Amino acid sequence: MRAVIDALHSPLFRRALLEATLVGVLAGVVGVHVAMRRMSFFVVALSHGTFPGVVAASLVGVSLFAGGVAAAALMIVAVVLVGRTRALDDTSSIGVVLAGAFAVGVLMLSASPGQSRDLSAFLVGQVLAVTNQDIVLTVVVGVALLGVLTLLHKELVGAAFDPAAFSALGYSTIALDVVVMAVAAVALVTAIPAVGTILAVALLTVPAVAARQCTDRLVLLTPIAALIGGASAVVGLAASAAFGIAGGAAIALTTVAAFAICFLGRRVLTFYAVPRVGTARSQE
Amino acid sequence: MTTSSSPALVLDDASAAFGATTALDGVTGSVPRGGSVALIGPNGAGKTTLIRAIVGAVPLVRGRIEVLGTTPKLARGRVAYVPQADSLDAQFPIDALSVALMGRYRKIGWIRRAGAADRVAAHDALARVGLDDLAKTRFGAMSGGQRQRVLLARAIAQEAELLLLDEPFNGVDSLTTDLVVDVLAQLRADGAAVVMSTHDLAVAHLTCDDACLLNTHQVAVGPIRDTLTPGRLQHAYGHGAIVLADGATFVSTR
Amino acid sequence: MRGLLVEPFQSGFMARALIEVVLLGVIGAAVGVHVLLRRLTFLTEALQHTVFPGIAIAFALETSLLLGALVAAAVTVVMLVGLARDDRVNVDAALAVMTVAFFALGVAVVSHRSGYAADLNQLLFGRILGVGVREVVETAAIGAAIVATLAVLHKELVLVAFDRVQASALGYRVDVLDIVLNAAVALAVVASVRAVGSVLVVGFVVTPAAAARLVTKSVGAAVFVGAGLAAVSGWIALSVSYDASVHRDVSLAPGATVVVGFEIVFVVVAIAVAGRNRFVRRRAALA
Numbered sequence: 001m002r003a004v005i006d007a008l009h010s011p012l013f014r015r016a017l018l019e020a021t022l023v024g025v026l027a028g029v030v031g032v033h034v035a036m037r038r039m040s041f042f043v044v045a046l047s048h049g050t051f052p053g054v055v056a057a058s059l060v061g062v063s064l065f066a067g068g069v070a071a072a073a074l075m076i077v078a079v080v081l082v083g084r085t086r087a088l089d090d091t092s093s094i095g096v097v098l099a100g101a102f103a104v105g106v107l108m109l110s111a112s113p114g115q116s117r118d119l120s121a122f123l124v125g126q127v128l129a130v131t132n133q134d135i136v137l138t139v140v141v142g143v144a145l146l147g148v149l150t151l152l153h154k155e156l157v158g159a160a161f162d163p164a165a166f167s168a169l170g171y172s173t174i175a176l177d178v179v180v181m182a183v184a185a186v187a188l189v190t191a192i193p194a195v196g197t198i199l200a201v202a203l204l205t206v207p208a209v210a211a212r213q214c215t216d217r218l219v220l221l222t223p224i225a226a227l228i229g230g231a232s233a234v235v236g237l238a239a240s241a242a243f244g245i246a247g248g249a250a251i252a253l254t255t256v257a258a259f260a261i262c263f264l265g266r267r268v269l270t271f272y273a274v275p276r277v278g279t280a281r282s283q284e
Numbered sequence: 285m286t287t288s289s290s291p292a293l294v295l296d297d298a299s300a301a302f303g304a305t306t307a308l309d310g311v312t313g314s315v316p317r318g319g320s321v322a323l324i325g326p327n328g329a330g331k332t333t334l335i336r337a338i339v340g341a342v343p344l345v346r347g348r349i350e351v352l353g354t355t356p357k358l359a360r361g362r363v364a365y366v367p368q369a370d371s372l373d374a375q376f377p378i379d380a381l382s383v384a385l386m387g388r389y390r391k392i393g394w395i396r397r398a399g400a401a402d403r404v405a406a407h408d409a410l411a412r413v414g415l416d417d418l419a420k421t422r423f424g425a426m427s428g429g430q431r432q433r434v435l436l437a438r439a440i441a442q443e444a445e446l447l448l449l450d451e452p453f454n455g456v457d458s459l460t461t462d463l464v465v466d467v468l469a470q471l472r473a474d475g476a477a478v479v480m481s482t483h484d485l486a487v488a489h490l491t492c493d494d495a496c497l498l499n500t501h502q503v504a505v506g507p508i509r510d511t512l513t514p515g516r517l518q519h520a521y522g523h524g525a526i527v528l529a530d531g532a533t534f535v536s537t538r
Numbered sequence: 539m540r541g542l543l544v545e546p547f548q549s550g551f552m553a554r555a556l557i558e559v560v561l562l563g564v565i566g567a568a569v570g571v572h573v574l575l576r577r578l579t580f581l582t583e584a585l586q587h588t589v590f591p592g593i594a595i596a597f598a599l600e601t602s603l604l605l606g607a608l609v610a611a612a613v614t615v616v617m618l619v620g621l622a623r624d625d626r627v628n629v630d631a632a633l634a635v636m637t638v639a640f641f642a643l644g645v646a647v648v649s650h651r652s653g654y655a656a657d658l659n660q661l662l663f664g665r666i667l668g669v670g671v672r673e674v675v676e677t678a679a680i681g682a683a684i685v686a687t688l689a690v691l692h693k694e695l696v697l698v699a700f701d702r703v704q705a706s707a708l709g710y711r712v713d714v715l716d717i718v719l720n721a722a723v724a725l726a727v728v729a730s731v732r733a734v735g736s737v738l739v740v741g742f743v744v745t746p747a748a749a750a751r752l753v754t755k756s757v758g759a760a761v762f763v764g765a766g767l768a769a770v771s772g773w774i775a776l777s778v779s780y781d782a783s784v785h786r787d788v789s790l791a792p793g794a795t796v797v798v799g800f801e802i803v804f805v806v807v808a809i810a811v812a813g814r815n816r817f818v819r820r821r822a823a824l825a
Binding site for chain 1: 574624626630638642643646649650737738741744751752782788789791795797798800808
């Protein structure tokens with residue numbers, strides 16, 4: 001506890017806390033769409049796919065954010081292209097693309113002389129190195145992404161639920177898919193330089209699954225996921241300061257703990273709950 | 285220019301392929317406004333491919349499909365696709381009313397939220413399939429038959445001019461079957477055309493005027509009584525078709 | 539040509555690396571064909587990350603990495619079955635939670651030690667040039683067990699992949715066959731992780747098998763074609779990596795070079811097949 005209070009006196013730690021909380025809330029909301037479309041694997045793949053872009057950006061000396069976004073865009077195109085051959089299903093084509101992307105990143109890193117071969121920053125991030133600029137970028141990107149998700153809410157939900165009927169209705173479901181992929185990719189890339197891959201993936205997938213344990217209703221899902229994401233960031237960073245483990249890993253483990261609590265909590269509640277009569281099933 | 289006098293559906297030598305495999309070969313026929321056709325054939329005969337081609341989701345390698353007097357892509361929005369209830373995610377956090385409301389989305393438009401009139405239309409559609417009291421029930425928590433009726437309600441709310449139903453009677457209760465048959469008859473009386481794939485020949489006779497017998501290529505098409513003869517069914521299904529002494533025909537789905 | 543493809547392997551460590559790559563290529567293709575049939579790519583991806591804490595803990599305790607990886611893989615599979623049974627956690631979500639949980643645990647374990655970056659890099663990317671005779675023998679033994687199991691159960695596994703309902707109607711224990719296949723995938727991942735690290739395994743399992751799938755009509759043929767493609771392209775890639783490092787002063791990580799080699803094979807095969815399909819369709823349309 002002492003370590004946490006000491007840490008709070010440091011402006012570095014306070015900035016880290018703010019950035020992690022912002023990313024947590026943003027990723028929690030985006031994660032609801034990821035979970036709804038069962039796109040977790042795609043997010044994991046994207047996190048690997050951005051790797052060559054981040055490496056290339058650091059070699060050339062341009063912004064890691066730009067490099068990550070470019071690589072993610074390439075990856076989305078590659079997955080759509082390989083998927084269109086119809087020879088492979090979606091998961092297989094994602095697997096082929098992600099394995100290639102990551103290998104290319106490792107290759108580039110190994111071939112660059114004098115470059116630090118340190119990948120741990122990519123994995124766990126450098127949350128204490130967050131600058132005010134990073135925080136501003138997160139806020140701007142976050143507002144833009146939440147705006148897109150709010151404006152297209154009903155279309156995104158409908159296309160996720162029944163893509164075939166939705167395309168008969170006249171929507172381009174591929175375009176709506178790409179919107180969600182792009183939103184997830186931008187959220188991921190925003191998060192990675194500061195908080196690392198593991199944490200970015202964790203925040204984009206786990207809080208929404210945890211929230212799903214608490215409610216069946218779509219309107220409640222988003223605020224609960226945002227709350228779990230933000231709270232995990234705060235608790236995880238505190239744990240990181242208290243126990244001296246990597247910040248990204250600590251926050252990721254906190255989201256998992258939140259999931260475990262919701263998962264087990266629901267089981268306990270349903271076990272003791274009085275069976276309700278008059279549900280849909282009992283009318284059959 | 286499209287007019288309401290053009291047929292609901294015209295197929296002219298429609299053919300589709302996946303990779304190097306032919307999935308649908310030379311299907312021809314037409315469905316008038318208020319008309320109905322049953323797509324009959326074994327699994328893998330191209331029924332689903334044909335339905336997907338009618339919504340423009342599968343490109344043709346040969347031939348032509350005209351929907352409501354225009355191309356499949358341009359007719360989107362006036363066509364409703366009703367999938368098998370089992371094919372949808374039962375865990376999806378959405379209630380019956382929201383599913384029915386989806387039929388109104390094109391009328392509501394991008395960005396705007398559903399208004400009171402749309403909600404009324406969705407409630408009315410659910411009432412027509414006997415489910416208005418379950419409007420707030422989660423889709424996945426309903427029985428198979430109820431889910432199928434919710435999907436039909438969505439098509440009603442859409443006020444579609446052409447309904448495409450994929451195996452609507454697969455694994456549903458008899459109450460649902462009767463209700464769907466009634467509702468389809470009412471919709472047709474109002475001028476909507478119906479295309480449905482099914483293995484259930486008895487219901488096909490009740491619901492449809494015409495039949496199209498498929499086995500990748502088109503075996504036969506025409507008025508349902510003349511088309512679904514035991515001999516032709518045997519041709520389409522191979523030895524899976526069992527003809528009974530009184531002329532009735534059972535078709536195994538395997 | 540001889541200088542490129544044969545000479546590097548006269549030194550012991552390169553010879554061992556080549557044998558290891560070929561063995562892993564064959565194991566990967568044998569398992570990978572089933573992984574693609576059953577859409578288990580995410581499971582493979584998750585397993586390569588979830589064995590990481592096992593390896594990290596074994597590394598910290600200085601015991602066998604193989605043992606650590608095996609324990610972690612077993613725990614993963616058991617927890618996964620438990621989670622995916624729940625009606626509000628689908629397999630996709632369960633795999634995501636497990637991947638994050640285990641991988642973060644591994645990083646936390648490693649990061650708690652001082653100077654962890656070097657350790658982390660080694661555990662993540664493997665040391666294919668550092669495999670010893672003992673590791674090659676272990677890989678061969680695991681590989682023999684996996685290939686024998688898949689060969690014996692071949693027709694049953696294909697049946698379950700094609701039509702689960704029919705398989706259980708015929709009296710097969712579908713759940714047991716599922717567990718056997720998952721165990722084979724887990725073992726293949728465990729065998730690969732030591733040599734190629736915790737992030738490149740998916741390339742070994744999925745990519746050669748995917749290329750083979752594009753050009754074969756039966757599951758059995760895909761296994762042989764995939765193994766052949768993996769062995770040949772693995773050999774060439776390892777040679778290229780050696781040549782670049784020794785003669786051209788460009789350091790190419792060998793594990794990553796091999797996976798990139800697999801990917802190149804996949805892309806070439808995919809383009810060839812797409813061209814052939816277009817040709818066949820055009821001819822059919824003209825007929």
